[in-house]
Amino acid sequence: MASHAAWSEHAVLWHVYPLGFCGAPIRPERPEPAPVHRLRRLTAWLDHAVALGASALLLGPVHASATHGYDTLDHLRLDPRLGTEEDFDALVAACHQRGLRVVLDAVLSHVGREHPALVRALREGPGSPDAALFDIDWDAPGGPAPRVFEGHGSLARLDHSGQAAREHAVRVLTHWLDRGVDGWRLDAAYSVPTDFWADVVAAVRRTHPDAWLLGEVIHGDYAGFVRASGVDTVTQYELWKAVWSSLRDRNLYELDWTLRRHCALLEEFVPQTFVGNHDVTRIASLAGRDGALVALAVLMTVGGVPSVYAGDEHGFTGVKEERLGGDDAVRPAFPDTPGELAPWGMDVLRAHQDLIGLRRRHPWLTTARTEAVELSNTRFVYRTVAADGGASLRVELDVADTPRAVVRAADGAQLWPLPTAPTAGG
Structure with a gap:
């Protein structure tokens, strides 16, 4: 199934978590008195994204929220911790001037417990204008209470069985598409019925x-979800897990098995592939520096729409922990400019840059x-072959000692590592 967006067919995404990247306070004790123009910091990094080889910017949540961005308070307003509407428009314009597409994060599974419409609904009762939007237990012990998302008391579910949530989702997605964005990541899409998404996507x-x-789909029937929902693609968590655990456990059979499922x-459809994102431990912490380069070689030589999580391209480390603030280590603030990073x-x-460049020189890799x-x-050697069978590469992985990867042309010529490039394990 072809993507509705032709540009995605050869896209490489640079994935940024804006609140962390721009140094916004994640759990502020009190709201800042006026918008702070932190989003402008990201504009100074767009040339870095282009030099990396990216063709699109995948942004984490930018909508007004209480803390980490996934407890939304207003889907139609930029988070004032990031700046003003003008700051957002300027960022989109700067991306498009550089040929970068912009994909936003839509949190439509749930909202923050302090969402004004939810507060009104709980106060005014089931017959109120706002009540139909939310999944509220009106007979809960102690009084009406919203049903929460995956046990998180600060996240209240929308009522996805009703028309109000469908209309709200369409309004949100269309509003920002009208503002110039090119696509959406649908957060926690797995937790919402596919018939809801089918209606929203069609609209x-x-x-x-x-x-x-x-x-965003973590487990389950990826292809079935795509068929039933109408989305272009889903997150390929199976491949992410197989890459790092096969390297760490020295069990490349796991990677081979998963690549067969991937094919x-x-x-x-063309899965969205990654070896790092804002929700998981950094690949360099999971697999080490050399293992991270091997993981990158796999990411850039198999089919998919790959993304690079900001910082992974500089070998950042960070461990996700299951506690309050447990994501902070993988969502750090970045300096004002790329030139301020440690050498x-x-x-x-x-x-x-070399591996993304290799991928872009072989655009058939998207569906290989x-x-x-x-x-x-x-040791695992695989051929990655164009869907029409007309081109191929040979990829050699070896984790017997220090993890290593070599990418060769069909005639055996070594394409990566280049003589002046870092060698995974070398």
Whole structure:
């Protein structure tokens, strides 16, 4: 199934969590008295994204929220911790001037407990104008209470069985598409019925037929979700897990098994692939520096729409923990400009540029299939082949000692590492 957005067919995304990246206070004791123009800091990094080889900017939540961005308070307003509407418009314009598409994060599964409409609904009762939007237990012990998202008391569910939530979702997605964004990541899409998404997607496509829609799906039937919901693609968490755990456990059979499943998915849609994002431990912490470069080599030589999480291209480390503030280590503030980063990450940056450049020189990789040539616990050689069978690359992974990766042309010529590039394990 082809994507509705032609630009996504050869896209490489640079993924940024704006609140952390721009140094906004995540759990402020009190609201700042006026908007702070922190989003402008991101504009200074757009040339870095272009030099990396990215063609799109995938942004975490930018809408007004209480703390981390996923407890939304107003879907139609920029978070004042990031700045003003003018700051947002300027960022989109600056991206488009550089040929970068912009994809936003839509949190439509739930809202923050302090959302004004929810507060009004709880106060005014089930017959109030706002009540239909939310999933509220009106007979809860102690009084009416919203049903919460995955046990998080600060996150209140929308009522996805009703028309109000559908109309709200369409209004939100269309509003920002009208403002110039090119697509959406649908947060926690797995937690919302696919018939809800099917209605919303159909309505959005009536006015924005070329919008790219990415659903966050962690487990389950990825292809079935795409078929039933109408989205273009979903997050390929199976491959993410197989990459790092096969490297860490020295069990490359896991990677081969998952790549075979990945090829089956490619028969139906092009998955969104990654080895790092704002919700998981950094790949360099999971697999080490050398393992992270091997993971990158896999990411850039298999089918998919790959994303690079900001900081991974400089070898950032960070461990996610299951506690309040447990995401902070993987969502750090960045300096005002790329030139202020420590120099020790430059060789990792060059590896990213080289491998992304290799991918962009071989655009058929977006829909390529893989086939095993040689396989053991610690050595895996695969061919990645164009969907039409007309081109191929050979990828050699070895984790017997220090993790290593080599990418070769079909004739055996070494394409990566280049003689001046960092070698995974070298």
